[in-house]
Amino acid sequence: MKxxxxxxxxxxxxxxxxxxxxxxxxxxxxxxxxxxxxxxVGHDAIRVDGEPLDPPPGLxxxxxxxxxxxxxxxxxxxxxxxxxxxxxxxxxxxxxxxGRLDRDTSGLLLMTDDGALLxxxxxxxxxxxxxxxxxxxxxxxxxxxxxxxxxTLLLESDDKPLLPAELEVLGPRHARLTLHEGRYHQVRxxxxxxxxxxxxxxRSRIGGLALDDLAEGQWRVLSADDLQxxxxxxx
Numbered sequence: 001m002k003x004x005x006x007x008x009x010x011x012x013x014x015x016x017x018x019x020x021x022x023x024x025x026x027x028x029x030x031x032x033x034x035x036x037x038x039x040x041v042g043h044d045a046i047r048v049d050g051e052p053l054d055p056p057p058g059l060x061x062x063x064x065x066x067x068x069x070x071x072x073x074x075x076x077x078x079x080x081x082x083x084x085x086x087x088x089x090x091x092x093x094x095x096x097x098x099g100r101l102d103r104d105t106s107g108l109l110l111m112t113d114d115g116a117l118l119x120x121x122x123x124x125x126x127x128x129x130x131x132x133x134x135x136x137x138x139x140x141x142x143x144x145x146x147x148x149x150x151x152t153l154l155l156e157s158d159d160k161p162l163l164p165a166e167l168e169v170l171g172p173r174h175a176r177l178t179l180h181e182g183r184y185h186q187v188r189x190x191x192x193x194x195x196x197x198x199x200x201x202x203r204s205r206i207g208g209l210a211l212d213d214l215a216e217g218q219w220r221v222l223s224a225d226d227l228q229x230x231x232x233x234x235x
Contacts, residue, residue, distance in 0.1 A: 003027070003046070004037050010054050011087030021048060054087060055221055059095060060112040062226075063219040064211055067200070071100040071109065080109065083217055098122060099182065107132070107203030108211050110222075117227075121206075122182075126231065128207035129178050132187050135200040136173040144194050145169070148177070155189045162190070176204075208232045 007027070008018045021027050025034045028047045035041060043056045061084075065071075069078045073089060080097065081089045088095050091113060098110035098121050112118050120126055145167040147153055153162045162183070168176040177187055188198045204211060209230040214220060222230075 002037065003035065003039060003041065006043070007046070007048070007053070009057065009092045011090035011092075012048060054085065054091075057091075057093060058114055059091075060110065060114060060117060060222045060227065061219050062209065062211070062214065062222055063109045063111060064214045064216050065101055065106055065109040066216050067104050067106045070103045071097045077103075080111075084219060101203060102185065105201045105203065106216065107201075108206055108209070109203075110206065110209075121230070124181065126207075127180070128230070129180055129205070130182065130203060131205040132177050132179070133170070133202045133204055134175050134177060134187060134191065134198045136175065136191060137197040137199050138195075139172045140169060140175065140196070141194070144175070144191075144196075147194055148190060153190065153193060155183070155186075155193055158183070162186075165190070206230065 004015050004018045004022070007021070008015045012018055012021065019037065022035070022037045026049050027035045028050070029035055029041060029045050030047060032047075032050075035046065043053060046053050063080060063083060065080055065083075069080050069083065071080050073079065073081060073094075084095075093113045093115070095111055095113045096118060098112060098118050101107065101109055110121065112121075121128060148162075148165045148167045151161060151164040154160075155162065163180045165180065166178040168178075170176055177190070179186060183189075187201055191198050207230045209222075209226065
């Protein structure tokens with residue numbers, strides 16, 4: 001791929017704007033030598049204003065989403081893209097969220113520009129568990145774990161019972177829930193079905209991948225090894 005198109009696809013500007021970067025001598029190699037648009041140079045050797053290029057296409061990252069941010073490119077208010085470098089919103093192919101966390105939910109959010117990988121992650125065939133921690137408005141009664149594990153719990157407006165889910169009690173109003181499927185607002189609706197209300201919700205893990213020490217609002221690029229961990233195939 002030609003350098004102008006490659007750099008433009010990373011969100012550095014339109015092709016015309018990237019051409020101006022070349023004309024102004026702002027595109028160089030690692031040694032500071034000015035590059036020209038028709039040079040044959042690998043991605044890792046290119047610098048713009050002295051800085052390495054953003055990751056090439058095939059980018060997958062994990063974001064520790066704070067509550068109050070929306071998984072969208074166009075909604076009003078604070079968006080998850082506001083937590084990333086501004087160029088990331090303009091990449092081609094588009095950097096998309098893998099599924100969604102609603103605005104009031106915090107925690108682990110995956111984003112990728114790899115369409116095949118996105119579909120693999122969200123496919124039920126991948127059997128990627130999702131782990132959530134919920135803070136509740138009322139004390140747990142004690143029968144919730146059995147009801148969630150029964151495989152017979154039917155949520156309002158659904159015509160199919162939920163798959164069994166595992167509940168771990170962490171405190172009188174604090175619980176960890178492991179899901180094996182993904183339905184709309186599932187955790188909140190499950191607790192509503194047993195007469196409780198979720199005050200705060202946090203996703204801590206997808207498959208084998210956890211947030212670990214990634215701070216709220218921060219992100220990191222996932223390596224091939226990370227993806228193996230995600231799918232449960234540790235290197």
